[in-house]
Amino acid sequence: MAARGKQRKSLRIVSWNVNGLRACANKGFAEWLAGSGAEVVGVQEVRALPDQLPDDVREPAGWHTRFFPAQRKGYSGVGVYARRAPDAVDTSLGVARFDDEGRVQFARFGRLVVVNGYFPKGSGSERDNSRVPYKLDFYRAVFDRVQRLRRGGLRVLVIGDLNTAHREIDLARPKANAKNSGFLPEERAELDRWVDAGWVDTFRAFEAGEGHYSWWSQRFGMRAKNVGWRIDYVLASPAAMKFVRGAFIWPDVTGSDHAPVGVEVDPGIFD
Numbered sequence: 001m002a003a004r005g006k007q008r009k010s011l012r013i014v015s016w017n018v019n020g021l022r023a024c025a026n027k028g029f030a031e032w033l034a035g036s037g038a039e040v041v042g043v044q045e046v047r048a049l050p051d052q053l054p055d056d057v058r059e060p061a062g063w064h065t066r067f068f069p070a071q072r073k074g075y076s077g078v079g080v081y082a083r084r085a086p087d088a089v090d091t092s093l094g095v096a097r098f099d100d101e102g103r104v105q106f107a108r109f110g111r112l113v114v115v116n117g118y119f120p121k122g123s124g125s126e127r128d129n130s131r132v133p134y135k136l137d138f139y140r141a142v143f144d145r146v147q148r149l150r151r152g153g154l155r156v157l158v159i160g161d162l163n164t165a166h167r168e169i170d171l172a173r174p175k176a177n178a179k180n181s182g183f184l185p186e187e188r189a190e191l192d193r194w195v196d197a198g199w200v201d202t203f204r205a206f207e208a209g210e211g212h213y214s215w216w217s218q219r220f221g222m223r224a225k226n227v228g229w230r231i232d233y234v235l236a237s238p239a240a241m242k243f244v245r246g247a248f249i250w251p252d253v254t255g256s257d258h259a260p261v262g263v264e265v266d267p268g269i270f271d
């Protein structure tokens with residue numbers, strides 16, 4: 001784990017694909033949230049309407065919550081928990097085929113925008129790569145939006161499940177997955193484009209080693225064997241990166257097939 005809680009005065013921003021928030025609630029989500037030490041938490045793959053969630057998950061004491069479900073029931077969906085009230089939360093990319101799936105929130109806190117995203121998988125219902133074009137179009141739509149936020153003088157953190165392992169070091173079996181969505185050349189090239197534009201993979205800014213993953217298949221004991229993928233990220237714009245003091249993955253947190261990931265930031269990032 002990289003740079004967990006290095007400075008007492010830092011604030012924590014956390015992302016977690018909960019793989020169904022109702023199921024995660026039954027496994028202790030509310031207790032985890034209360035003990036997370038986080039200022040902002042973005043969750044992905046909520047797969048529930050707000051009124052389907054337990055009270056202590058929908059509106060926990062001491063937190064401001066915003067949820068954006070998909071139109072299709074039991075599918076996708078994102079949510080933000082924040083200790084401070086956001087100044088604004090936008091959920092639209094202006095494209096119905098993206099907005100209908102409940103995949104992104106732009107939560108503004110002062111000069112910081114936290115972009116909480118559940119980026120699509122490229123695999124289709126037939127376990128093919130038929131959704132890759134949709135996935136890449138979504139990436140580009142979010143990229144265009146966050147680039148505009150940067151040009152507007154805002155500090156931006158893109159958090160969430162990006163559903164792509166960027167480098168060979170970011171998954172346990174790169175050769176076996178070279179033709180599978182999540183590690184296709186065109187998907188990896190899209191992340192290259194973000195990095196080339198100045199976006200920082202915060203975890204790799206602090207941890208260069210191998211064996212660090214955020215998702216494991218639930219089959220064949222992959223998590224126990226640590227045969228996984230690092231597909232959950234916090235990407236920082238250059239202006240936001242100036243305030244990042246550490247980054248982490250919490251692989252020991254269970255309740256989902258993903259682990260929470262996040263950053264420690266100087267409080268000045270909000271000002």
